[in-house]
Amino acid sequence: MIWVARTFKLTPLYLISAVGVALAIFVTVASGLVSSGWDEAYGRTRIVGNAEPETVSVHLLFSRSGGAENASPALDHYVEHLTWLNAFAASRHAARHSNAWTSDIAIGYWLSGPPEDLPAMLHTLARVFDPITLSREFADQERDIVRREYDLRLANHPDAQAAEEMNAFLYQGNAIAASVIGTPAQIDALRFDDAKAQHMAIHQPGRSSLLVIGEVSQRQVRRAMKQVGFPHQPSSTMEIAPPPFVLGQPDDRVVTYPVADAAPRMIWRKVVALPEPVQFDLLDAQTRLLRDILASTLPGGIAGPLRFDTLVAKSFRIAVFPIDERHVELNFRAEPGNDIGFDDLRAGFEAALTASARGIPAETYARVHERFRSFWPEWSNKEATRDWMADYVLDRASNLRAPMTETELAALHSLLSAQDIDALLATLTGPGRTATAFIGKDKIK
Amino acid sequence: MKHFAVAVIAIFVLTGCSDDTPSSNTETSPGGIDYVRLYIPEAEAVAIQIAWPTDWPLREDANQAVPYIGADLILAGGAEGFPASEVVEMFADLQVTGRLSVTSDNVQGSLVAPKENLDKAVEIANAHLRAPLLEQGWFEGIQQSFAANMAEASAAPAHQGFAAVRWGVLGDVPLRRALSVDPPEQITSATPEDVASWHRETIVRNDAKIVIAGAIDAEEAGAAIDDLFAGLPEAGARVAKTPSTDFTPRRILLHVPEANTSTLSFVAPMPPMRDGGELEDIILVSALGEGKHSVLFEAVRTQLRATYGLSAHLDAYTRDIRLLYFGGEVETTKLAQAATIVQEAYASFREVGPPQGFLESLEGPFVAQSEKTAADPVAASTSALMALLDDQDPSVALDLASALDRVTSETLRQRLANAFPAAQDFIIVAVSPDADALPNACVISKPRDVIDCR
Numbered sequence: 001m002i003w004v005a006r007t008f009k010l011t012p013l014y015l016i017s018a019v020g021v022a023l024a025i026f027v028t029v030a031s032g033l034v035s036s037g038w039d040e041a042y043g044r045t046r047i048v049g050n051a052e053p054e055t056v057s058v059h060l061l062f063s064r065s066g067g068a069e070n071a072s073p074a075l076d077h078y079v080e081h082l083t084w085l086n087a088f089a090a091s092r093h094a095a096r097h098s099n100a101w102t103s104d105i106a107i108g109y110w111l112s113g114p115p116e117d118l119p120a121m122l123h124t125l126a127r128v129f130d131p132i133t134l135s136r137e138f139a140d141q142e143r144d145i146v147r148r149e150y151d152l153r154l155a156n157h158p159d160a161q162a163a164e165e166m167n168a169f170l171y172q173g174n175a176i177a178a179s180v181i182g183t184p185a186q187i188d189a190l191r192f193d194d195a196k197a198q199h200m201a202i203h204q205p206g207r208s209s210l211l212v213i214g215e216v217s218q219r220q221v222r223r224a225m226k227q228v229g230f231p232h233q234p235s236s237t238m239e240i241a242p243p244p245f246v247l248g249q250p251d252d253r254v255v256t257y258p259v260a261d262a263a264p265r266m267i268w269r270k271v272v273a274l275p276e277p278v279q280f281d282l283l284d285a286q287t288r289l290l291r292d293i294l295a296s297t298l299p300g301g302i303a304g305p306l307r308f309d310t311l312v313a314k315s316f317r318i319a320v321f322p323i324d325e326r327h328v329e330l331n332f333r334a335e336p337g338n339d340i341g342f343d344d345l346r347a348g349f350e351a352a353l354t355a356s357a358r359g360i361p362a363e364t365y366a367r368v369h370e371r372f373r374s375f376w377p378e379w380s381n382k383e384a385t386r387d388w389m390a391d392y393v394l395d396r397a398s399n400l401r402a403p404m405t406e407t408e409l410a411a412l413h414s415l416l417s418a419q420d421i422d423a424l425l426a427t428l429t430g431p432g433r434t435a436t437a438f439i440g441k442d443k444i445k
Numbered sequence: 446m447k448h449f450a451v452a453v454i455a456i457f458v459l460t461g462c463s464d465d466t467p468s469s470n471t472e473t474s475p476g477g478i479d480y481v482r483l484y485i486p487e488a489e490a491v492a493i494q495i496a497w498p499t500d501w502p503l504r505e506d507a508n509q510a511v512p513y514i515g516a517d518l519i520l521a522g523g524a525e526g527f528p529a530s531e532v533v534e535m536f537a538d539l540q541v542t543g544r545l546s547v548t549s550d551n552v553q554g555s556l557v558a559p560k561e562n563l564d565k566a567v568e569i570a571n572a573h574l575r576a577p578l579l580e581q582g583w584f585e586g587i588q589q590s591f592a593a594n595m596a597e598a599s600a601a602p603a604h605q606g607f608a609a610v611r612w613g614v615l616g617d618v619p620l621r622r623a624l625s626v627d628p629p630e631q632i633t634s635a636t637p638e639d640v641a642s643w644h645r646e647t648i649v650r651n652d653a654k655i656v657i658a659g660a661i662d663a664e665e666a667g668a669a670i671d672d673l674f675a676g677l678p679e680a681g682a683r684v685a686k687t688p689s690t691d692f693t694p695r696r697i698l699l700h701v702p703e704a705n706t707s708t709l710s711f712v713a714p715m716p717p718m719r720d721g722g723e724l725e726d727i728i729l730v731s732a733l734g735e736g737k738h739s740v741l742f743e744a745v746r747t748q749l750r751a752t753y754g755l756s757a758h759l760d761a762y763t764r765d766i767r768l769l770y771f772g773g774e775v776e777t778t779k780l781a782q783a784a785t786i787v788q789e790a791y792a793s794f795r796e797v798g799p800p801q802g803f804l805e806s807l808e809g810p811f812v813a814q815s816e817k818t819a820a821d822p823v824a825a826s827t828s829a830l831m832a833l834l835d836d837q838d839p840s841v842a843l844d845l846a847s848a849l850d851r852v853t854s855e856t857l858r859q860r861l862a863n864a865f866p867a868a869q870d871f872i873i874v875a876v877s878p879d880a881d882a883l884p885n886a887c888v889i890s891k892p893r894d895v896i897d898c899r
Binding site: 054055089097098099113114141142144145148149151152155156259261262263264296297298303304308311314315335337338367370371374440 | 529530531533534537538540582585586587589590593594596597599600601602705706736737746747750751752753754773774775776806808809810812813
């Protein structure tokens with residue numbers, strides 16, 4: 001399975017996060033309350049509660065960096081398939097409630113079950129570290145399965161194809177520019193021996209994080225890990241963090257997919273560098289608030305000029321999110337209005353964005369800022385907070401970032417300011433790398 | 446002191462009288478509208494779910510694309526006193542969501558609001574139900590968008606396969622035209638007057654099934670329902686009948702030379718949900734085709750190595766015409782083998798049922814989900830509305846876990862034997878660039894040709 005965290009359509013609720021420092025933060029549950037601390041004995045292990053006492057899930061996460069230098073970008077995804085089969089497929093029970101994924105920066109494996117199965121789940125999960133002993137024939141067939149996955153996800157999907165092409169341009173020179181699944185030619189060229197070597201290079205205890213989600217105590221997890229001999233995860237051997245990101249020179253690219261039957265649409269993406277780094281969760285909140293403002297029909301939003309005052313776009317979706325503490329992406333997708341060509345749609349959107357960047361009216365900011373409280377849970381509602389935090393911590397861990405505590409998160413709303421939002425918007429209309437995809441046929445050509 | 450003691454007793458007695466536990470109540474509003482109220486004491490939001498019966502999709506004299514356009518237009522196009530651009534922001538401020546969706550049997554609406562904002566939410570929703578603006582500009586935008594998106598969806602090979610099955614099962618009747626939105630000219634020939642006509646006869650005061658859920662008493666609920674339905678007209682009887690079906694098993698190959706991949710699907714009828722057994726069906730379909738150790742995954746991916754994944758689903762053309770279908774993308778050169786292996790795997794599954802321990806493994810997650818449903822006004826009201834539509838007790842929404850208690854390995858086996866189709870009773874449809882990929886198949890080049898496959 002592939003999990004793409006940065007694309008517009010599949011963006012999870014809590015996208016990417018924090019700073020590269022805090023990898024050893026350890027979140028645990030005590031009487032249902034999330035708190036932070038270290039587990040010196042077990043290194044990068046996190047435990048977070050959820051509101052479902054009947055279910056515990058265990059997640060083992062690896063950074064993709066550190067494999068073979070010249071490895072095919074498609075290799076890690078193939079490795080993930082083989083590792084899951086090697087570790088879990090023999091156990092019908094384990095496989096029923098487990099899966100694996102590869103994103104542009106990480107690989108993850110998870111199992112879930114009742115709390116009393118925690119030792120058994122950890123025992124199965126530890127097999128991820130074992131050398132792959134599948135037969136060569138079976139492994140070669142799995143490469144064909146990856147081709148079927150490519151067919152399923154990309155073959156008939158111009159949006160997905162365009163996303164791959166735009167990623168390569170926008171993130172040029174960075175690890176996340178590469179396609180996770182690869183091209184058919186790259187998939188066909190994958191070799192089992194390379195996969196086994198890559199597995200051993202990446203799937204090391206010192207390179208992993210373990211996350212346990214459920215109403216279990218630190219003591220229970222420790223005891224279960226000891227009981228099954230779960231490999232020790234020294235927290236000091238390697239820093240786990242997303243790969244560094246450096247934005248290429250400002251540039252602009254247009255890609256076209258004139259698929260005959262496709263509904264005409266434009267996807268416009270831009271990545272910019274911030275003048276100063278911003279703490280990741282704060283930046284995440286700022287970008288989401290900016291997104292809500294832009295999507296509105298209020299003065300300063302783009303919905304008025306694009307959809308209500310004139311019908312430049314019949315519909316649109318917009319997302320703004322951080323790539324890291326210094327870089328932000330804006331992702332806009334729209335259907336052109338009746339008799340509107342692609343060029344006019346793009347010009348209309350860029351004009352609306354430029355108009356917004358002149359400054360968000362105070363009344364608009366205040367109104368949307370007040371609504372934005374609902375982005376976080378009611379911190380006094382312990383059950384809602386537990387659920388929210390479980391999702392949040394899983395997202396951060398899956399993106400190789402350390403989660404903030406409840407207390408830190410609860411303070412974020414008051415740190416948001418109109419000045420910061422205006423500055424962010426000004427940066428987004430300044431120099432950057434812009435990729436535009438036109439899918440379907442242009443109405444005026 | 447004496448007075449204090451009396452006061453304490455009075456408070457105690459009053460507290461004892463107010464039953465503050467979740468409950469399901471069938472009530473009638475002061476304005477004479479019947480509804481079900483789910484009382485959920487801890488809930489912060491109130492959810493209202495409505496199903497208006499309709500026979501529009503079954504009628505020869507109707508344009509079957511109109512309900513889809515109409516539902517979007519009512520939601521997006523503004524209403525008397527509420528311009529479209531302002532309503533969007535008012536709903537966002539109030540944290541209110543409203544939806545309207547179309548099925549073959551009914552039009553379903555939902556309104557969810559924090560309890561303190563319910564009055565305003567109801568006022569806005571009533572305006573949209575009673576007096577939507579239905580402006581030409583919005584109509585044209587929605588119409589063209591719908592046409593373009595349907596054209597793209599209809600070109601997908603899997604979609605064409607299911608379109609072929611509908612031709613085979615239903616023939617050229619209004620229901621098929623509604624489900625497939627075919628011919629596409631239905632969309633472009635629709636007019637604002639058609640939408641107004643559909644709105645007038647569908648969004649009405651009488652005969653709707655209604656559920657309201659939240660920490661809300663009968664008086665508040667009745668008032669909200671009356672306000673929501675205020676000014677709506679009464680409708681006449683709906684007379685169209687569900688069409689007959691032909692699920693005769695057959696093998697079909699839709700030849701699409703330009704397709705990049707092949708898909709394989711099995712389709713057969715199931716009894717309607719009003720006959721019961723829904724939970725057994727969900728559990729059995731999960732064992733059959735959900736996840737990496739399902740029967741189908743094991744057979745076609747793990748053993749045959751011919752697919753990334755096959756899955757199984759329950760669906761319905763109407764509430765009376767219910768389906769079991771399973772399938773997925775399959776390597777073209779292994780399509781014939783896959784068809785045989787899927788059939789064998791299903792036959793074996795129908796014989797022996799889910800593996801040992803499967804039912805027990807669902808218990809924890811299901812109980813947890815059941816508790817969440819009972820505490821969530823949106824989930825509970827949706828569940829209760831579905832029960833009402835199938836002539837079942839809506840209170841089941843507040844205690845789904847007890848339904849699981851009644852499911853055993855034996856009831857699962859009985860359900861498989863009595864309700865699930867036999868392996869040879871499926872329509873098998875492949876869509877492939879290779880016309881010879883499925884032996885003994887009736888090969889067609891467009892979905893409607895399936896009516897000649899006998």
